[in-house]
Amino acid sequence: MTTTTTWSPMLEQYFGMKHRYPEAILLSRVGDFYEAYGDDAETIARALSIALTSKEAGSGRRIAMAGVPHHALDGYLAKLVAQRRVVALAEQLEAPVPNKLVRRDIVRVVTPGTVIEEQMLERGAHTYLAALCTVDDVVALAHADVSTGHVAATAFAGEGAFEDGLTEIARLDPAELVADVPPDERTALERALEGAATRIVAPALAAVTTPAPAPPVAGFSADESLAMRRALDALATFVRRVGIQSGGEAFRPP
Numbered sequence: 001m002t003t004t005t006t007w008s009p010m011l012e013q014y015f016g017m018k019h020r021y022p023e024a025i026l027l028s029r030v031g032d033f034y035e036a037y038g039d040d041a042e043t044i045a046r047a048l049s050i051a052l053t054s055k056e057a058g059s060g061r062r063i064a065m066a067g068v069p070h071h072a073l074d075g076y077l078a079k080l081v082a083q084r085r086v087v088a089l090a091e092q093l094e095a096p097v098p099n100k101l102v103r104r105d106i107v108r109v110v111t112p113g114t115v116i117e118e119q120m121l122e123r124g125a126h127t128y129l130a131a132l133c134t135v136d137d138v139v140a141l142a143h144a145d146v147s148t149g150h151v152a153a154t155a156f157a158g159e160g161a162f163e164d165g166l167t168e169i170a171r172l173d174p175a176e177l178v179a180d181v182p183p184d185e186r187t188a189l190e191r192a193l194e195g196a197a198t199r200i201v202a203p204a205l206a207a208v209t210t211p212a213p214a215p216p217v218a219g220f221s222a223d224e225s226l227a228m229r230r231a232l233d234a235l236a237t238f239v240r241r242v243g244i245q246s247g248g249e250a251f252r253p254p
Helices: 009-020 039-048 070-081 161-172 185-190 222-241
Strands: 025-030 033-037 055-059 061-069 088-094 104-110 130-135 138-145 151-159 176-180
Touching: 009 025, 009 033, 009 055, 009 088, 009 104, 025 039, 025 061, 025 070, 033 039, 033 070, 033 088, 039 061, 039 070, 061 070, 070 088, 104 130, 130 222, 138 161, 138 176, 138 222, 151 161, 151 222, 161 185, 176 185, 176 222
Parallel strands: 025 088, 130 176
Antiparallel strands: 025 033, 033 061, 055 061, 088 104, 130 138, 138 151
16 A cells, blocks of 8 residues: 655655545646556556556655546546546646645545536436435435436335345446445445446445434334435435535646
C-alpha cells in the first residue's frame, strides 16, 4: 500500500487526499491534465488503455503516473463508471504561483449510482442507487434514481425477509448498493451478487446514522418503518458524502 512518507510536496498532497477516499481512483487537476499516481495510475492505464509513465517522487525515487486531458475528462469518466469504478476528482483551488504548491481538494466523487451526466447514463433506463438495511428480523430496501429524483422504499419482515430483499435487488438491478447489514448478511449479499453488475459500497463510504423517532409509515409496522427510514437515510448520507467536498471553488486554467 502506498504511504505518504518522504514523498515530494505534491505527492504528499495527493496521497493525503487519497487517504480520505481509499476506495476511489483519485484524479487530481495539474494544469491541463487530471493525473493519477502510484496504484491508481496503473489502474487507469489498464482500464483506459492510456500510457503509463513515471514522475519524480522525492528522495531520488520515481512513481507511476498516468493522466487524461481536462477537455476529455467526461469521456474517460464514462468509461470508468461503466466499469463500476469510483473516481474522486481533485481540482486546483487557486491560480498557480511559481515555487509554491497549488492548493487542491476533492470537489466530487463520481460513483456508478450517483451519476447525472447524460453521457454516463444508459438511454431509456434507470440508474439506481439502492440501500439495504436490517432491523432485527426486518429487511428494508430503498432505491433512488439520482438523475430524475425518483425515490422509493419497501420492507420485508419475518422468515425469508432477507431472501425477499435479495429478490427485490435482482429486480431493480441497481448500479450501486449501500449495505447496512451485519457481516454474515453482507457475506451472503456478496455471494448473491457475485457476477452481477451491482457495486456494493465499501464500508468507508457506507456510514449510516440512526433516524430520529417518527410515526410509522402507513401500512407498515414500527420496525418496518424504522428500517425503511434507515435505508432512505443511508441513501441520503451516501449522496451527500460523494457530493461537493471542497471549501472553495475550483480554479480552472484558461
